[in-house]
Amino acid sequence: MSKSQGPVCLIMEAEKLFLLFSLIMLQFLSCTSQESLKTNQTIKEGDLLISKGNIFALGFFSPGSSTNRYLGIWYHKIPEQTVVWVANRNDPIIGSSGFLFINQFGNLVLYRKDDQKLLVWSTNVSVEENDTCEAQLLDSGNLILVRKRSRKIVWQSFDYPTNIQLPGMKLGLDRKLGTDRFLTSWRSADDPGIGDFSIRINPNGSPQFFLYNGTKPITRAPPWPWRSQMGTFKSVFVNDPDEIYCQSTVPDGYYLVRLIVDHSGLLKMLTWRESDGRWKEYWKSPQLQCDYYGYCGAYSTCELANYNAFGCACLPGFEPKNPMEWSLRDGSGGCVRKRLQTSSVCDHGEGFVKVENVILPDTSAAAWVDMSKSRAEYCELECKRNCSCSAYAVIVIPGKGDGCLNWHKELVDIKYDRIESHDLYVRVDAYELAGNTRKLNGSREKTMQAILAPSIALLLFLISLTAYLRLKKGAKKGTELQINSNSTESECFKLSTIMAATNNFSPANELGQGGFGSVYKGLLANGLEVAIKRLSRSSRQGIEEFKNEVMVIAKLQHRNLVKLLGYCNQDGEQMLIYEYLPNKSLDSFLFRKSLQVFIALIYSSCQILPV
Ligand SMILES: *[C@@H]1O[C@H](CO)[C@@H](O)[C@H](O)[C@H]1NC(C)=O
Ligand SMILES: *[C@@H]1O[C@H](CO)[C@@H](O)[C@H](O)[C@H]1NC(C)=O
Numbered sequence: 001m002s003k004s005q006g007p008v009c010l011i012m013e014a015e016k017l018f019l020l021f022s023l024i025m026l027q028f029l030s031c032t033s034q035e036s037l038k039t040n041q042t043i044k045e046g047d048l049l050i051s052k053g054n055i056f057a058l059g060f061f062s063p064g065s066s067t068n069r070y071l072g073i074w075y076h077k078i079p080e081q082t083v084v085w086v087a088n089r090n091d092p093i094i095g096s097s098g099f100l101f102i103n104q105f106g107n108l109v110l111y112r113k114d115d116q117k118l119l120v121w122s123t124n125v126s127v128e129e130n131d132t133c134e135a136q137l138l139d140s141g142n143l144i145l146v147r148k149r150s151r152k153i154v155w156q157s158f159d160y161p162t163n164i165q166l167p168g169m170k171l172g173l174d175r176k177l178g179t180d181r182f183l184t185s186w187r188s189a190d191d192p193g194i195g196d197f198s199i200r201i202n203p204n205g206s207p208q209f210f211l212y213n214g215t216k217p218i219t220r221a222p223p224w225p226w227r228s229q230m231g232t233f234k235s236v237f238v239n240d241p242d243e244i245y246c247q248s249t250v251p252d253g254y255y256l257v258r259l260i261v262d263h264s265g266l267l268k269m270l271t272w273r274e275s276d277g278r279w280k281e282y283w284k285s286p287q288l289q290c291d292y293y294g295y296c297g298a299y300s301t302c303e304l305a306n307y308n309a310f311g312c313a314c315l316p317g318f319e320p321k322n323p324m325e326w327s328l329r330d331g332s333g334g335c336v337r338k339r340l341q342t343s344s345v346c347d348h349g350e351g352f353v354k355v356e357n358v359i360l361p362d363t364s365a366a367a368w369v370d371m372s373k374s375r376a377e378y379c380e381l382e383c384k385r386n387c388s389c390s391a392y393a394v395i396v397i398p399g400k401g402d403g404c405l406n407w408h409k410e411l412v413d414i415k416y417d418r419i420e421s422h423d424l425y426v427r428v429d430a431y432e433l434a435g436n437t438r439k440l441n442g443s444r445e446k447t448m449q450a451i452l453a454p455s456i457a458l459l460l461f462l463i464s465l466t467a468y469l470r471l472k473k474g475a476k477k478g479t480e481l482q483i484n485s486n487s488t489e490s491e492c493f494k495l496s497t498i499m500a501a502t503n504n505f506s507p508a509n510e511l512g513q514g515g516f517g518s519v520y521k522g523l524l525a526n527g528l529e530v531a532i533k534r535l536s537r538s539s540r541q542g543i544e545e546f547k548n549e550v551m552v553i554a555k556l557q558h559r560n561l562v563k564l565l566g567y568c569n570q571d572g573e574q575m576l577i578y579e580y581l582p583n584k585s586l587d588s589f590l591f592r593k594s595l596q597v598f599i600a601l602i603y604s605s606c607q608i609l610p611v
């Protein structure tokens with residue numbers, strides 16, 4: 001559903017439709033075929049009910065290699081039998097004993113007659129005693145039961161879809177009738193019984209369609225309202241007090257297109273290709289990483305970069321929950337609010353950072369804000385008022401103007417998209433906000449500033465600590481810390497030592513990468529495991545002025561920081577050597593983006609690391 005082109009509804013490029021016009025007319029032989037079924041008439045094995053334009057047929061069939069018999073509807077003109085609806089999905093008939101008729105109460109009933117007559121399937125409508133019903137198969141593939149007197153449709157197969165949505169069929173809720181129309185997969189190609197996969201609407205928040213595996217979401221369509229309306233094919237996503245549904249309509253004659261939830265868990269749109277005499281896959285989902293619901297976990301975005309790239313990124317103000325997994329390209333753990341931040345997002349001064357052109361996060365837990373007065377500023381105010389609000393979006397509601405959606409729970413399943421995209425405003429604290437405001441102006445500078453911004457709090461802390469240390473040292477020895485003060489030789493590692501420890505920077509030793517370069521795991525000759533941060537050239541610039549603070553960092557044995565063992569500056573290589581901790585305490589430091597600056601700072605002071 002990544003393409004978001006009204007994926008649940010059936011849509012199609014106009015040129016492909018021409019293929020559908022000229023179908024081979026197959027010679028069709030049948031025992032009996034009729035257009036409608038009247039009271040007390042029966043359809044038995046070999047009989048067919050055929051739509052007026054010869055497009056669909058209803059009768060008994062056996063799927064795949066099965067010998068079980070089912071009552072179903074299929075395309076009448078297509079050589080490859082393609083069943084679009086099944087009555088007795090879970091109750092196959094063995095042998096040729098099935099028969100369908102309309103009983104005296106006006107219901108369609110399917111019986112099998114072995115030793116005794118057994119009811120297999122039936123409709124459940126009530127018709128006045130003095131009225132009768134008639135069944136008709138329409139050229140749309142819809143089997144309808146019509147009250148004779150009033151010509152009112154009392155039942156239709158389109159209200160009870162199986163695994164296929166045909167043009168004209170609504171998927172979704174009808175609150176007046178109390179029905180929910182959704183697709184469920186077959187169990188296998190041989191068994192049309194109700195399988196595990198379904199596509200149905202979640203009406204909460206802003207309605208959205210999900211493809212489920214049982215109750216687990218596999219993929220999600222963009223939430224209502226959809227913007228895209230494809231030319232010839234109109235797909236509408238209606239959300240009014242009575243009904244929430246998606247429906248597509250096609251011009252007369254364009255009928256050979258269907259949406260299917262197949263038994264392998266894929267949602268596919270198929271079109272009939274006359275030249276090949278087979279169905280062609282026009283579109284399917286999930287297909288790409290970002291299609292999978294929550295692929296990057298919570299508070300992150302998913303972007304399809306090139307094939308080999310890791311598309312997950314944390315939202316502004318967030319960092320990977322498990323940096324090690326993240327660095328190994330497993331984004332499923334998602335992101336958490338940055339831990340080094342000293343102010344909460346609910347303090348004064350917090351604000352919102354715009355994340356542009358995304359399919360909005362799962363809206364099922366999002367709340368609509370009073371739409372009558374919603375303007376962009378109002379949306380922001382409303383979200384700010386409530387500490388539990390983590391993000392908002394301004395939505396253009398067709399015919400009604402703007403509305404705001406506020407999220408109060410996790411932000412999940414955000415992906416970049418061109419068509420169904422919105423701007424999401426993510427709540428951040430003052431520091432993040434400052435960083436991101438500057439970010440909007442700068443070009444090359446912006447990365448550096450973004451990195452710097454969240455670190456301001458720490459810097460302030462460090463500067464005051466520096467002052468404290470100066471006082472202390474000065475009191476003791478009467479000297480100030482010097483940038484180029486002597487450090488012990490032991491802290492400077494030889495390049496050859498590092499090469500040996502990391503097996504010549506073997507990819508197998510690589511723990512991950514970041515903006516600063518790469519981190520390797522190494523084993524020193526003395527058996528000590530170390531983590532080696534190999535800085536890229538871009539990580540080492542313009543930071544002279546921070547050297548004093550850097551020195552302090554090296555001194556600082558903060559419990560959240562990994563111990564720096566030494567450095568290496570040889571043959572153009574610049575590296576930092578840390579103690580290796582196999583769990584989170586390492587990750588949280590080594591891969592922390594907001595600490596890149598400090599890493600660079602530490603590097604720059606490599607020569608002056610204190611004892
Ligand atoms: C249908 O069959 C029932 C039972 O045999 C009978 O009572 C009824 O009159 C029949 N209806 C019609 C329209 O033939
Ligand atoms: C048929 O419908 C009636 C009323 O709508 C309901 O009470 C009854 O349970 C239904 N029967 C079946 C078999 O669904």
Ligand SMILES: *[C@@H]1O[C@H](CO)[C@@H](O)[C@H](O)[C@H]1NC(C)=O
Nearest residue numbers: 127128129130131132149150
């Ligand atoms: C059929 O029955 C309805 C009520 O059940 C009644 O209003 C109507 O007049 C009847 N029609 C005929 C033709 O008997």
Ligand SMILES: *[C@@H]1O[C@H](CO)[C@@H](O)[C@H](O)[C@H]1NC(C)=O
Nearest residue numbers: 196213214216218264265266
């Ligand atoms: C569906 O869920 C089952 C059970 O959780 C799992 O074994 C299976 O791999 C899932 N299939 C797909 C296609 O997601």
Ligand SMILES: *[C@@H]1O[C@H](CO)[C@@H](O)[C@H](O)[C@H]1NC(C)=O
Nearest residue numbers: 367385386387388389407408
């Ligand atoms: C904040 O929003 C949540 C979710 O809508 C709501 O339950 C809560 O009462 C709100 N709190 C305040 C203070 O408005």
